[in-house]
Amino acid sequence: MIKVKVPATTANMGPGFDSIGMALSMYNIVYAEEIKEGFDIVIQDGNTQIPTDEDNLIYKTVAYFYKNIGKPLPGIRLIQQDSIPHTRGLGSSAACIVAGLHIGNALSKSFFSKEELVQMAAQIEGHPDNTTPALLGGMTIGAMNDKDMKYVKVNVAENIHFAVMIPDFTLSTELARSVLPKEVPLKDAVFNASRAALLAASMITSDIDNLSLAMEDRLHQIYRAGLIPNMESIIERAKVYGAKGAFLSGAGPSLIAVVKNVVAFRKEMAAYLNTLSDVWQVQMLQADNEGAKVWINEELKY
Ligand code: HSE
Numbered sequence: 001m002i003k004v005k006v007p008a009t010t011a012n013m014g015p016g017f018d019s020i021g022m023a024l025s026m027y028n029i030v031y032a033e034e035i036k037e038g039f040d041i042v043i044q045d046g047n048t049q050i051p052t053d054e055d056n057l058i059y060k061t062v063a064y065f066y067k068n069i070g071k072p073l074p075g076i077r078l079i080q081q082d083s084i085p086h087t088r089g090l091g092s093s094a095a096c097i098v099a100g101l102h103i104g105n106a107l108s109k110s111f112f113s114k115e116e117l118v119q120m121a122a123q124i125e126g127h128p129d130n131t132t133p134a135l136l137g138g139m140t141i142g143a144m145n146d147k148d149m150k151y152v153k154v155n156v157a158e159n160i161h162f163a164v165m166i167p168d169f170t171l172s173t174e175l176a177r178s179v180l181p182k183e184v185p186l187k188d189a190v191f192n193a194s195r196a197a198l199l200a201a202s203m204i205t206s207d208i209d210n211l212s213l214a215m216e217d218r219l220h221q222i223y224r225a226g227l228i229p230n231m232e233s234i235i236e237r238a239k240v241y242g243a244k245g246a247f248l249s250g251a252g253p254s255l256i257a258v259v260k261n262v263v264a265f266r267k268e269m270a271a272y273l274n275t276l277s278d279v280w281q282v283q284m285l286q287a288d289n290e291g292a293k294v295w296i297n298e299e300l301k302y
Contacts (some may be wrong), residue, residue, distance in 0.1 A: 001034045002106045003295040004099045007137065007288040008084040010162075010256055011129035014215035014247035015195035021129035021250075022139040022156060023288040024164070028082045028095045030058060034102040035075040042079045049086065055095060061124070062107070068120075071108055078103075087170035089250035094130030097121050102294050106301070108245020114302065119233075122149040130250065137291030141200050156287030157206040161262050163243070163269060165234055166253040168279040171227055176251035179223045181208030188218040211245030211258050221248045228253040230276050234269075241268045259284070 008026040012018070037244035039059055041052040054063075058078055066073040084092045101117050101124075104110070112120075116133060128149045131186035142151035190281065199214035201207075225231045231248060234255050238246040243257035243267060259265045262284050272282035294301045 004030045004102045006095040006292045009130040009133045011250035014217045015192040017219045018127040021133045023133040023137045024285045030099045031079040035077045037075040040077040044081045057096035058100045062104045065104025089252045089254045091130040094134045098134045138290045155289045161259045163257045163259045164283045171253040173251040191218045208244045215245030215247045
């Protein structure tokens with residue numbers, strides 16, 4: 001039996017559109033084993049929206065993996081225990097891709113390295129900002145060209161806490177990308193380049209007082225605000241309640257704030273979220289610096 005545990009991820013972190021991402025302490029667990037033929041997909045969290053047919057993203061990724069290595073796909077049983085909410089900007093698709101690659105790698109005894117899986121996952125998703133931290137943990141800064149992806153992983157300090165505000169409504173990445181402009185003014189590009197660089201450097205040095213400036217963005221958040229009722233007011237409130245920085249998580253709709261005083265922030269933010277017409281919850285998480293883990297017959301492999 002193979003067991004894979006994959007963290008949630010937040011992408012962009014404000015200015016690092018399609019480049020910067022970070023793993024969070026929230027996890028999906030998948031068990032996989034070979035069966036005689038076909039497939040058997042069991043969803044244990046009762047989420048009826050996850051496909052249990054060939055459209056299941058973990059199954060699709062395992063099938064893709066076998067096709068790429070030129071071996072026939074064996075019969076497979078998958079048991080999914082998902083904690084990462086779907087289509088909320090917390091990397092649930094990337095978690096499925098990462099789980100599928102690890103399962104394909106282990107079942108086929110291919111022994112691709114983590115580094116090779118990082119490259120495959122970035123190619124599958126088309127941008128590396130969720131899959132890379134999901135595989136490696138920490139915060140990653142990545143850049144792709146046609147051939148490969150170069151990245152740096154930064155371990156995130158344990159005393160930095162992330163308040164994750166998650167609404168009960170969903171937003172597809174496809175829709176959230178469709179509202180982005182094809183071109184942006186040079187001043188907005190400069191605005192983001194300076195802040196993305198400051199964000200990377202500040203996370204390396206744990207200079208969290210820089211983050212309120214370093215997490216500002218002009219490439220995607222303003223365009224997506226129309227799809228996420230109260231996005232701007234929640235980010236403003238987060239700052240009023242002492243957040244060091246706040247941003248839209250990935251393509252949204254979840255929002256994240258960097259918080260020092262965890263108890264007071266949670267109380268004040270939860271009270272504010274209760275006044276809104278949509279249902280929002282706030283969860284306090286930390287960065288995960290380890291990334292996905294794989295057990296084969298209960299022995300931790302990596
Ligand atoms: N960087 C991506 C985006 C993350 O913002 O669209 C979501 O997949």
